[in-house]
Every structure is written in structure tokens, then in C-alpha cells.
Amino acid sequence: MAEARAQDAKAFGFEPYEAASDEDYMSPEQEAHFRAILQAWKRSLMEEVDRTVHHMQDEATNFPDPNDRATQESEFSLELRTRDRERKLIKKIDEALDRLDEHEYGYCDACGVEIGIRRLEARPTATLCIDCKTLDEIRERQRG
Template sequence: MKPADIEYFRDLLKQMRDEIQKKGEDTIEDMTEDVQVYADPADRATAESDRAFTLRLRDRDRKLIRKINEALERIEDGSFGICEECGEEIGIPRLKARPVTTLCIKCKSRQEEEEALLGD
């Protein structure tokens, strides 16, 4: 991979991480400000459901931040863009679609096929 490509992905990953962290900070701020008393139990249930959904999203974001940090570590150690399974280069289009990926499209497809067979 060219140095310009590496720099592109480093910047992209850092930008993704910053955006996710900002969303998390906004969520914390919103939840501390949004202490309300609801007269109607249905309104309270809706608010609780919305809050639970938001917390699930932030949990997914937390896991994605871990993957982003791991991808940044791979950039630093020179293994970014190399499939962990077969050792081949992961294509730039795949990395642009999913910059935290560790598998090339062929190995990922094979993994999904195996999971589908086990799931049936």
C-alpha cells in the first residue's frame, strides 16, 4: 500500500473515532439534561425505550472505537491492509467500505458462508 493510502486511512480512522466520541459526549449531556417526570405511563415507557436504544447504539460505538484503535495500531506496526487469514492485501475498495476490517473479501465471504452453514 502506498504511503498516501496509509495516511488517508489513518486520517479517516481518526475522524471516525472523533465523531463517535463526540456522539457519546452528546449522549451523556442529553441524558443528564433530560430528567423529566411523565404523568402518562405510555410517555415514560417511550422515553425509557428511546434511552435504552440510544445506550445500545453507544455500546456498539464503543466496540467500534476499539476496532478503530486496533486498526490504527496495525497502521503503526505495518500490518494494516493485510488479511489476517490468508496474508494477501485487502483491496482499497474494501478498506474504504470498512476500514477496520482484518479480512480480505474472499476470506470474509468464506467466513460468512461457514457461519451460515453452522446457523442452519
């Protein structure tokens, strides 16, 4: 999953951020880097939503054969579920952009430590450091 997100960043034309040795964490340059990644990702998702709407409008046919109609409805249903997941992701991206505006981006919601540039490049919407996320996943598994 982390590799996929890193590939997303490269697909949007972004190279991994190389911080200067004396650069503060979440400097204006780093904030600009992550803002650009988040905005490109959101733009890509919104374009996909538009394509889905046009596709569904263009392909909506009332097939006389029940099997053809069922196949089309199944395809549309799958596409809508995918778009719903992306809608939730867009919400997370907007929340991350809000955190950037408030200069709170990049810090763990649970313990307040730095999440880290590489983790944020792999998952730009991350709100927990790796340690807190690991503990969260362990608790989730224990709850079943």
C-alpha cells in the same frame, strides 16, 4: 453497507485514494490516508457519545405518568444500545490504528494477502480479504 462507508469517507472530506502506477501497497501516503479516515470516524463517534450523554442529562425527567416514563426509558434504552454498538466500533477503529502503527494494516489476517484500497475505503476496519470474508460468512451460515 459498502456505499454507506464510502459515503462516510466522503462526509469526512476524503476522496477515494488514487495510487500512482508504481506505488507500493500500503505506502506511507496510503497509511496516512487511512489513518486520517479512521481518526475522523472515531472523532465523529466520540462526538455522538458526548451528545448522548448531554441529551440524557438534559432530558432526564421523572414523569408522573407511567406511559411517559416508559416512553422515555425506551428511548434511552435504544440510544444506549446504539452507543454500545458504536463503543465496539471505536474498539475496532483503535485496533485498526494499532495495525497501522505496526505497518500490518491492509493485509488479511487469515491468508496475508492485500485486502485492497477500495475495500478498506468501504470498510476501514476490515481484517479479512473479500475471499476469506466470503468463506467466513459461508461457514457462519452453515453453523446456523
